[in-house]
Amino acid sequence: MSLAERVKPHIASLEPYQPGKPIEVLERELGIPNAAKLASNENPLGPSPKAVKAIQQAAQGMHRYPDGASYQLRNALAERLEVSPAQLVFGSGSSEVLELLAKAFISPGDEVVFAWPSFSMYPIVTQGMGGTPVQVPLDADLVHDLPAMTDAVTERTRVVIVCNPNNPTGTSVGAAAFDRFVESLPDDVVLVVDEAYVEYARRADLPDALGWVARRPGTLVTRTFSKLYGLAGVRVGYGIADPELAGYLERARHPFNLNLLAGAAALAALDDIEHVEATRRANAEGGEQLTQGLEALGFRVWPTDANFLLAELGEDAYDKLLHQGVIVRPMGGFGLVGCVRISIGTAEENEKLIKAVETWRGSKA
Numbered sequence: 001m002s003l004a005e006r007v008k009p010h011i012a013s014l015e016p017y018q019p020g021k022p023i024e025v026l027e028r029e030l031g032i033p034n035a036a037k038l039a040s041n042e043n044p045l046g047p048s049p050k051a052v053k054a055i056q057q058a059a060q061g062m063h064r065y066p067d068g069a070s071y072q073l074r075n076a077l078a079e080r081l082e083v084s085p086a087q088l089v090f091g092s093g094s095s096e097v098l099e100l101l102a103k104a105f106i107s108p109g110d111e112v113v114f115a116w117p118s119f120s121m122y123p124i125v126t127q128g129m130g131g132t133p134v135q136v137p138l139d140a141d142l143v144h145d146l147p148a149m150t151d152a153v154t155e156r157t158r159v160v161i162v163c164n165p166n167n168p169t170g171t172s173v174g175a176a177a178f179d180r181f182v183e184s185l186p187d188d189v190v191l192v193v194d195e196a197y198v199e200y201a202r203r204a205d206l207p208d209a210l211g212w213v214a215r216r217p218g219t220l221v222t223r224t225f226s227k228l229y230g231l232a233g234v235r236v237g238y239g240i241a242d243p244e245l246a247g248y249l250e251r252a253r254h255p256f257n258l259n260l261l262a263g264a265a266a267l268a269a270l271d272d273i274e275h276v277e278a279t280r281r282a283n284a285e286g287g288e289q290l291t292q293g294l295e296a297l298g299f300r301v302w303p304t305d306a307n308f309l310l311a312e313l314g315e316d317a318y319d320k321l322l323h324q325g326v327i328v329r330p331m332g333g334f335g336l337v338g339c340v341r342i343s344i345g346t347a348e349e350n351e352k353l354i355k356a357v358e359t360w361r362g363s364k365a
């Protein structure tokens, strides 16, 4: 029998995750130097300097296995979030926490309900366990259609995921709609609230997802050090749940899934208030800069609560920008025809993108 006949069909048919193009690849393929990568929602200011220092120090001890319980980080974060240490689960990025959840709860035939377009790891982790993704289209404003998601829940639904703010649209849902939605869910369905971008959200009526963790057993909130804290390359994410649910995810993980350097970096970054504040400020200003710049050129930009924004720049915008040394994320594959997702960069990077768009706007108008 061939391998192709042996491999699990739901693995063989997986569409692999499509990462943003790395700067080095653009330089190698097209010979374009000094590219701006605005494709993966990374922190344009770089990592927390305190985290860099912590990694340098921790490196002296990297012949030892890390503390598998992440004692220090767990306690620091629990204090910050006002939850008990037993409510936290760490992962190699919050993507791993999602994978742990799928591993613990999804069997072949089970359904996972989430909005679409949304984070492409949701179908991957679902299908990875043989589950069936149930994708509920966003509404006309590209916001989660929560009533339609309620309607999509069936006897076979094990998990429902709300990405708030949503990637790749930057849109968010408010507390009233969210609370109604949670109340509509059967108690035995696990609710995941993916808050990878929540620290950037500016809406006043942001849902209190952690409040729901306290009130509704079977609720998991996921967050990450990849975005605000600038640690995408070392991989630290976490989940917050009731102790029972957190305990199942703890059983599903590898003992040393959070490596020594990642743990040290996250602990230091958590206390780097200066870096966090500078990041938030740069993001707010950069968001304004991009929105105003692109709207002034006559393009549609969606309001954002995250560190990226969705813009309708025309069908070949991705390639045109690439050739001018600006990497964004094409959205055609998500059904958002003519749209790209732009990570908010430094003022200089944002300007480079606006200038690039300006060069072709004339020929289109």
Ligand SMILES: *Cc1c(COP(=O)(O)O)cnc(C)c1O
Residues within 6 Å of the ligand: 041, 092, 093, 094, 095, 096, 119, 163, 166, 167, 194, 196, 223, 224, 225, 226, 227, 232, 235, 236, 237
């Ligand atoms: C970036 C992102 C994550 C987190 O990714 P990790 O680097 O694995 O922590 C999770 N959810 C969404 C929606 C994201 O965009």
